Amino acid sequence: MSDDHDDSPIAARVRELEAMLEEKGLLDPRELDQVLEAFAHRASPANGFRVAARAWVDPAFRARLLENANEALPELGLSMGGGLQVQRLHVVENTEDVHNVIVCTLCSCYPLSLLGPSPTWYKSTAYRSKVVSHPREVLEQFGLTLPETTRIDVWDANAESRYMVLPRRPEGTEDLSEAELAAKVTRNGLIGTAAV
Amino acid sequence: MSERYRTGDRVRTSTVDPDHHTRLPHYARGRRGTVIGHDGVHPLADLSAQGIQQPQQVYLVRFAARELFGHGDHSVTLSLWEDYLSDE
Structure with missing residues (x-):
């Protein structure tokens, strides 16, 4: 196959999964944002x-x-x-x-x-x-x-x-x-x- | 986890160009290198991309530029799963 491990298909899957978890009330989107922001701040x-x-x-x-x-x-x-x-x-x-x-x-x-x-x-x-x-x-x-x-x-x-x-x-x-x-x-x- | 190779062993990379995801870059296929260390045990990327978790030893393998590209005096080191390697 190609020499890339292009992440766009996986990014799409992650978005779908995130939406599904939010819909079922298993994930608070603010919680995810907080974790990502904290990581970006420390990085x-x-x-x-x-x-x-x-x-x-x-x-x-x-x-x-x-x-x-x-x-x-x-x-x-x-x-x-x-x-x-x-x-x-x-x-x-x-x-x-x-x-x-x-x-x-x-x-x-x-x-x-x-x-x-x-x-x-x-x-x-x-x-x-x-x-x-x-x-x-x-x-x-x-x-x-x-x-x-x-x-x-x-x-x-x-x-x-x-x-x-x-x-x-x-x-x-x-x-x-x-x-x-x-x-x-x-x-x-x-x-x-x-x-x- | 058994380790087939030790530091200093000479190995050859696979020539297979799979139709699925892999982490063996084209430029390092069918090339001879030297194991310079172990790089942990990780699920084989080719299979985990297909939803199958099969942890396997990863090796740090160093190649001479001349072996990879036919020119150059530098080295290139890659992390390669055991499945990508065979005895030289």
């Missing part, structure tokens, strides 16, 4: 910025984050659930030798609770199709030129897991506080389409 890239900054200042946290991100996130009061289904998170670390970049080639899977709603380009066919086959060129279009010696690892969030990149800590930031470091992190840095 912000500021969460991801805090995670990166903590990992830069606390090597033990960084190690736990890279080993099992779902277990490390609650240390910052965060989770991959947000009241909805808990998703497995992999945090992948940029080093001098390796640069990571994330994509979902089948649709637009994204760590919403840590990064907020995804940017439009992340969902575009152009990004999804090209970053897997020509990542170096795509990153250059984002203004990120990597040394030839830096290997690129692309992570396709094609199934149940979500990914976040841990960028390299910028040079000359030894004296900054954790909060000041968090302010330096960018959403694209956490996707891997920019350095920090």
